[in-house]
Amino acid sequence: MTRRRAALLVRVAVLAGLVAALEICCRTGIIDPLTIIPPSDMVASMIDHVGSGELNESIVNTFSTIVLAFVLAILCGTLAGALVHRSSRLRDVVDPLLASYYSVPTFIFYPLLVALLGLGKAPLVVLGVLSAAPAVMISTLSGLDGVSPVLLKLARVHRLSPARTLWWIVLPAALPRLFSGFKLALSYALIGVIAGEFILSGTGLGYAISFAYQSFDNRAMYGLMLFVLLVAVIANGILYVWEGRLARRRSTG
Amino acid sequence: MSDLALEDAQSRRTSRGRIRAFDAAVLTLLMLALWQAIGSWTKGVAVSPPLQTLLYLFDLLRTSMFWDHAAATLAAFLLAFALSALIGLALGLIFGVQRFTGEVAEPILAGFYTIPKVTLYPVVLLLFGLGMSAKVAFGVMHGLVPMTLFTLGAVRSLPPVLIRTARVLRLSPGRTMLWVLVPACLPDIVNGLRISFSLSLLGVLIGEMFSSQRGLGFLLVSGMAQHNVPLSTAVVTVIVVVSIAANSLMLRLRGRTAHRSN
Numbered sequence: 164m165t166r167r168r169a170a171l172l173v174r175v176a177v178l179a180g181l182v183a184a185l186e187i188c189c190r191t192g193i194i195d196p197l198t199i200i201p202p203s204d205m206v207a208s209m210i211d212h213v214g215s216g217e218l219n220e221s222i223v224n225t226f227s228t229i230v231l232a233f234v235l236a237i238l239c240g241t242l243a244g245a246l247v248h249r250s251s252r253l254r255d256v257v258d259p260l261l262a263s264y265y266s267v268p269t270f271i272f273y274p275l276l277v278a279l280l281g282l283g284k285a286p287l288v289v290l291g292v293l294s295a296a297p298a299v300m301i302s303t304l305s306g307l308d309g310v311s312p313v314l315l316k317l318a319r320v321h322r323l324s325p326a327r328t329l330w331w332i333v334l335p336a337a338l339p340r341l342f343s344g345f346k347l348a349l350s351y352a353l354i355g356v357i358a359g360e361f362i363l364s365g366t367g368l369g370y371a372i373s374f375a376y377q378s379f380d381n382r383a384m385y386g387l388m389l390f391v392l393l394v395a396v397i398a399n400g401i402l403y404v405w406e407g408r409l410a411r412r413r414s415t416g
Numbered sequence: 417m418s419d420l421a422l423e424d425a426q427s428r429r430t431s432r433g434r435i436r437a438f439d440a441a442v443l444t445l446l447m448l449a450l451w452q453a454i455g456s457w458t459k460g461v462a463v464s465p466p467l468q469t470l471l472y473l474f475d476l477l478r479t480s481m482f483w484d485h486a487a488a489t490l491a492a493f494l495l496a497f498a499l500s501a502l503i504g505l506a507l508g509l510i511f512g513v514q515r516f517t518g519e520v521a522e523p524i525l526a527g528f529y530t531i532p533k534v535t536l537y538p539v540v541l542l543l544f545g546l547g548m549s550a551k552v553a554f555g556v557m558h559g560l561v562p563m564t565l566f567t568l569g570a571v572r573s574l575p576p577v578l579i580r581t582a583r584v585l586r587l588s589p590g591r592t593m594l595w596v597l598v599p600a601c602l603p604d605i606v607n608g609l610r611i612s613f614s615l616s617l618l619g620v621l622i623g624e625m626f627s628s629q630r631g632l633g634f635l636l637v638s639g640m641a642q643h644n645v646p647l648s649t650a651v652v653t654v655i656v657v658v659s660i661a662a663n664s665l666m667l668r669l670r671g672r673t674a675h676r677s678n
Contacts, residue, residue, distance in 0.1 A: 170519035177520065198542045256439045266610070266663030267656050268618040271633075274625075274640040274648055278462035279454070350530035358534040362625050363637075369535065373626070376538035388535045395531045 200385050208386030209393075218371065218387075225360065225367040226394075228284055232291025232352040237345060239292060240299025247300070248307045261301050269294045273359050287359045287367075294355040295348035302344025306337030339410055346402045353395055464646040469653055472646035486654075488630040489620060492548055496555025496616040501609055504560045508567020508608070509593050513579070518568055529561045533619075537626055551623035551631070559616030566608030570601035603674040610666040614659055621655070 182202050188194045189201035200208075212218055247253050272293065276286035310333055318328040334341075360369025368391050375384035448466050455465030464472065476482045511518035537554055544550040578600055582592040598605065624633025632651055639647030 166516075167519070170516065173516075173520045174524060178524070199539065252435065252439060255436050256443050259440075260443075262667060263660050263663045266614040266659045268614065268621055268659065270618060270625075271621060271636060271652050271655050274636055275463055275652060278640060278645070278648075279458060354530075354532040354534070357532040358622065361534050361537070362622070369532075372535050372538065376541075381542075384538055388539075391535050392531050396527060399527065399530045 197381065200381055204382065205385040205389045208382045209389045210386075212383055212386045213390055218368070221366060221368050221371050224284075225356065225369065228287050228367070229291065229353050229356045231284075232288045232295060232356055233349055235288065236292045236295035236348045236352055237299055240296040240344065240348065241303050241341070243296070244300040244303025245307065248304055254304075261297060261304075264297045270355070270358055274363065277363055282363070282365055287356050287364065290359050291352040291355040295351040298347040298351055299341075299344045302340050302347070303337070306340035306344075307333070309340055310336040339406070342402075342406050342409055346399070346406060349402060350395070350399055353398070357391060460645055461643075462645065464649045469646055469649045473650040473653060476647070476650055482635075485631055485635045488548075489624065489632040492551040492623075492631065493555060493617050493620045496552045496559060496620055497613055499552070499556045500559030500563050500612045500616050503556075504563025504608065504612060505567055505598075505605065507560075508564045509571060509597055511564065511568045512571025512574075513597070515572070518572065522565070522568065525561050525565055529565070533557055534622055534626075537623065540623075541627065546627060551620050551628065554623040555616040555619035558619030559612040562615060563608045563612040566604050566611065567601060570604030570608075571597055574600055603670050606666060606670040606673055610663060610670065613662060613666065617655075617659060 185194070185199070186201045186203060189196055189199060213222070247257050269290070273286065273290050276289050280286045280289065314332050314336055315328070318332045323331065357367075357369040360367035361373045362369075364370045368387060372384055372387045372391070375381075375387060451463070452465045455463050455468075460468075507521075511521050533554075536557070537550075540550050540553050540557070544553050574597070578596055579592070582596045587595065620631070621633040621636075624631035625637050628634045632655060636648050636651040636655075639645070639651060
């Protein structure tokens, strides 16, 4: 525990040192302020732009798209995983597909999706689901594989109905692995949606960043960038802590 | 009796293999049918159907224009992948051996892995300028972290007796890495290479799609902008086929290294 705390302290110190070094380099002109603005200015710009309300629409747009993609990915991924788990023949076909799915840069389908569905929310949601759902499916399969047969026998001994077996036995036993899939799904959906907005879109935070870059508005660009990265880190951090808590509750009983 | 049982098991295995091959063929046909359906349903405004794409691709492969773009992507990708692999391997070995440094660094790296790095691409462009080096840097940003994390995890889970033996034999740190750590972690290193391969390719392609005048990513976006649907479909097909082939190759390689070390 003390060792972990020491690592945490050093980690915070290293990150703070890096930010301070960047601040000094920018203030003294070692780094051209046209290239990178000082971190304190980034924070100020983030507060200006996000606080002014001009971005509210983009923020709502982006996050509703991400949430929609995330929820759909979890639904599709879990269902598909559970379905494939039931049939070993289907499993034999699907496993190699899943093993090479993430080697294909899913993002290259985005231009085709835009041509197919038009510029708007739909291609972004589909891109988010395409990049997140297979991760959920993989973790569902491994979670279901990991349910010990003894537990299922126990359910049969107690004559639980299939629904109750699922709710009381299978789900709690598979939850830790399912959860790590959800965690991946969130970051993949986030990356997919924001990357899509960034490359080709008319709305959203990703678009706002790329617009600021193209109009040489570095201050706005860095402020927005900081905002997006902070939200991503906080969202992933929450799931990370939650996952740790689940794992601990499991190990203590 | 045992011969019979063995034969029975063997025939069952081949029949299972035959079923598997049949299912794989059915799946491939289904996917082609889906592709064809999307193509004809949208009347080719978004995706061109498989046969048409294939014919277009044959013509495309004979143009020097295509190979110029492919060479630009390949050069940037190979450099990015090599840098990610070497730096990631070195960092992973160092962080793995020096436990405390590893504990400090791992969450930072894992956090970096999950953020949308595409938002940082303008910074890369400002730092490196438009051109090849920005693409390479962006590819490395994607490929470096998984390589480091895989190597780190592998070194950390090694039996401590290996490192102790190296110490008893008074191997220098360089030799310890080369003769003990790398061979012992080989399956995980190959796995890291596999992930790093696809992510550095993704980084390079995104870089080309956002602002570049060359490369397959550029060709894809320009095909879309000019409503040249067969071109963008053909480019996507090439990228998908190449990345799946490379991935299967490395999966097989990993299987082989895993067998050897057992």
